[in-house]
Amino acid sequence: MVAEPARGKHSARISWPTALLLAPATLWYLLLLVAPLAIVTVFSFGARAPEGGYASAFTFEQYLKLPTRLTPFINTLKFASLGTLFSILIAYPLAYFLATRASARLKSVLVALIIVPFWTSFLIRTYAWVTILSSRGIPAMLVQLGLVEELVLLNTPFAITLGIVYNYLPLMTFPLYVSLERLDKRLIEASKDLGANQVATFLQITLPLSASGLITGSMLVFILLMGEYLIPALLGGGKIFFVGNALVDLFLQSRNWPFGSAVAMALNLIMLVIVSLYLWLTARLSGENRQAVSLF
Amino acid sequence: MRNITTILLQYYAGLVYIFLYFPIALVVLFSFNSGNYAAEILGFSFRWYGETWRDPFVLEALGNSIFIGATSATLSTVIGTMAALALQNVHGWQRTLYDGLIYIAIIIPGIVIGIATLIFFVQFFGWLNPLLQTQFGPSAPRVNLGLPTVIAAHTLFTMSIVLVIVRARITGMDRSLIEASSDLYATPINTFWQVTLPQLLPAIMAGFLLAFTFSFDDFIVAFFVAGPNTTLPIYVFSSIRRGVTPKINAIATVTLLVSLTFLFMVQYLLNRSGNSGTINSGAVSSRNTTKPARLTRPSLP
Numbered sequence: 001m002v003a004e005p006a007r008g009k010h011s012a013r014i015s016w017p018t019a020l021l022l023a024p025a026t027l028w029y030l031l032l033l034v035a036p037l038a039i040v041t042v043f044s045f046g047a048r049a050p051e052g053g054y055a056s057a058f059t060f061e062q063y064l065k066l067p068t069r070l071t072p073f074i075n076t077l078k079f080a081s082l083g084t085l086f087s088i089l090i091a092y093p094l095a096y097f098l099a100t101r102a103s104a105r106l107k108s109v110l111v112a113l114i115i116v117p118f119w120t121s122f123l124i125r126t127y128a129w130v131t132i133l134s135s136r137g138i139p140a141m142l143v144q145l146g147l148v149e150e151l152v153l154l155n156t157p158f159a160i161t162l163g164i165v166y167n168y169l170p171l172m173t174f175p176l177y178v179s180l181e182r183l184d185k186r187l188i189e190a191s192k193d194l195g196a197n198q199v200a201t202f203l204q205i206t207l208p209l210s211a212s213g214l215i216t217g218s219m220l221v222f223i224l225l226m227g228e229y230l231i232p233a234l235l236g237g238g239k240i241f242f243v244g245n246a247l248v249d250l251f252l253q254s255r256n257w258p259f260g261s262a263v264a265m266a267l268n269l270i271m272l273v274i275v276s277l278y279l280w281l282t283a284r285l286s287g288e289n290r291q292a293v294s295l296f
Numbered sequence: 297m298r299n300i301t302t303i304l305l306q307y308y309a310g311l312v313y314i315f316l317y318f319p320i321a322l323v324v325l326f327s328f329n330s331g332n333y334a335a336e337i338l339g340f341s342f343r344w345y346g347e348t349w350r351d352p353f354v355l356e357a358l359g360n361s362i363f364i365g366a367t368s369a370t371l372s373t374v375i376g377t378m379a380a381l382a383l384q385n386v387h388g389w390q391r392t393l394y395d396g397l398i399y400i401a402i403i404i405p406g407i408v409i410g411i412a413t414l415i416f417f418v419q420f421f422g423w424l425n426p427l428l429q430t431q432f433g434p435s436a437p438r439v440n441l442g443l444p445t446v447i448a449a450h451t452l453f454t455m456s457i458v459l460v461i462v463r464a465r466i467t468g469m470d471r472s473l474i475e476a477s478s479d480l481y482a483t484p485i486n487t488f489w490q491v492t493l494p495q496l497l498p499a500i501m502a503g504f505l506l507a508f509t510f511s512f513d514d515f516i517v518a519f520f521v522a523g524p525n526t527t528l529p530i531y532v533f534s535s536i537r538r539g540v541t542p543k544i545n546a547i548a549t550v551t552l553l554v555s556l557t558f559l560f561m562v563q564y565l566l567n568r569s570g571n572s573g574t575i576n577s578g579a580v581s582s583r584n585t586t587k588p589a590r591l592t593r594p595s596l597p
Contacts, residue, residue: 014386021382024375025455029397032452036412039419053418094312097305110309112563117316119506120555121513123529124548127536128319131326131545169316198301220403227405229516234536244407251411251520264411275403 037268043261052255062262069263072246075232079157079242080225083164084172084218090165091172091217096206098173099180111177118170126234129163130154133235155237163235164225171224172217179213180206212285219278223271243267320552327545344546354547357531361512364443364527368450369508375451376458376507377500380466383459401456410520413449417441417521441523449521450511457510458503461566465499502565505558513555 014022047057094114102110117125132138139151153159183206191201229244238245243263250260330341348354383394421439428436473495477487515529522530528551535544 014390018382018385021378022386025379025382025459028375028452028455029401032413032416032448033397033401033409036409036416039415040412043415090312093305093308097309101302101305102309113313114316116556116559117320119509119559120320121515121529121548121551123513123515123532124323124551125319127532127544127548128323130536132319132322166315166319169312223403224405227407229407230533234533244405247407247411248519251414257415260411261415264408267405268408271405 040261040264043258044265046258046261048256048258053257055258062259063266065259066262066266069243069246072241072243073266075240076226076228076242076244079160079164079232079240080222080228082161083168083225084221086161086165087168087172087221088214088218091169091176092214095173095176095180095213098177099183100185111174114170114173114177122167123230125167126163126230129159129166130234133159133162154235155239157240159235160231160240163231164228167231168221168224172221175216175220176210176213179210179216183209212282215278215281215285219274223274226267226271226274323545324549324552326542327549329542329545344542345550348543348546351543353526353531354528354543357526357528360443360525361528364446364450364518365508365512368447368454368511369504371447372451372455372458372507373500373504376455376503377462377496379455380459380462383463384466398456398459401453402460406453406514406516407520409449409453410517413445413452413517414441414520417445441521442525443522445521445523446518446525446527449517450514453514453517454507454510457506458500461503461506462496462499465496469495498565498568502562505562505565509555509558513551 043054044062045058045060047055047059047061049055098107098110098114133153135152135154137153139148139153142148142151187205187209188201191205196204227244228242229248232238232240232242232245233248236242246263247260247267250256250263327344328340328342330339330343383391386394418441421441425436425438428438469492473491474487477491478484482490513529514527515533518527518530519533526534528547532544532547535541
């Protein structure tokens, strides 16, 4: 008699009812996630057809043309880094307050109040700042009050950075809050008992132990910022180009799909590098302390 | 522990909350301003709401958005729930692969989804339409970018959200009731209908509402694959580009109101069913895939 392989809890065989239940989702992922990304990859190695679509070819010419779009990439990286940094600076004290000083009754309400704006329309949140910073908004009010002669706030790097911090603050705050919340408060007490003042305690105990939250938040914000389009379009007035603007131009306006695909692939590559960095850092951290904040 | 640090932190937090809500409050406030600009505060009026309601372009965009939202939310709730249930029985490399797909679908920027789906559909229709022509002659239907393509693209993203939420609920569910049901000779289907599904229902409904909200608020994906049709966000975006009119404030206020209502319902649903208290209960948690089964789940703040 042939011995059957042990059908334990972790058997790799999928029963047919399970496969059936999973089939629609699988179909969707294959058709609308995997296949489209594969097509983009193929396009990036193709040539441009006269009407802007894809002409069958295998060439690296699209990738060689990438340096012509260097400015959007550099802009995006600059603002993504700056935006992430400011988000950390603003979010950390807030998360710290929520995790350590907020009263237990109010805590969940306060946290929800941070998250709720994030789930509302990104477009509307950005539009709010367009209204406020436009020439008829705050500048007009300041001029009326006689405080300034003339002030241009919209379509500036300031407007873009402000928009970024505003929109992504909840996204940065939440992972930070979670990791600070999980911190064993007794460690902080122990540090105080051993004579360290507040600053030393913070730098040597709290900050390192919240590293995983910092990393998760930063990765989320940075990755999403790489693909940002609305903020430079509405708050930068088309004067400051991100990768997102370049992509919209190449796919919907000047219609150069193969080159656009190469740009998209470059973007994907950058994001892949960042995610790998994140996974590596998280793995290293969870070896040292078991408070890794991951996304599932 | 009320020392100087705590007080400073309290004030700081207060400032941040004001910062977060003040722009939104301003938009709502100005939607009731009968004047044209911020510098022109004339008085309270519903003027802009009336004008918006009578605008045929707005109504068309609104109708499209609602239709797309409802359809994609329904589809993604059904498909996502089925997948969440099925994934309980998938392990090993297949499970890892699937988790990776879900992760990618959630984290990938909307613009990449928009572009990839645009290319895919155009290529697919470019292949399909001539085929239909040869089969059915010149009166054959021509498939193009439009509402169905937006629905399809939205369903991909929102299905992942539903999956994560329902899966979190399944993991936290009280298994002893299912065991008891089997012990009492109920068939698997009966057990599912009468025990599992009612427990999952709050999470499923929360997933549906969240999926609708995401689809309704989405701009970038619809921008790429809607073809000649508009959705409300596309309409708002084009209007902003052309110059801010106060009608946008009215539209924005209504959209915010609807979104916030749905979101609070989601919060309530997820709280009731015993998940941890925030929408992100499934999205951010420490790795605990091998937690031993517990009879009751401690309620988290």
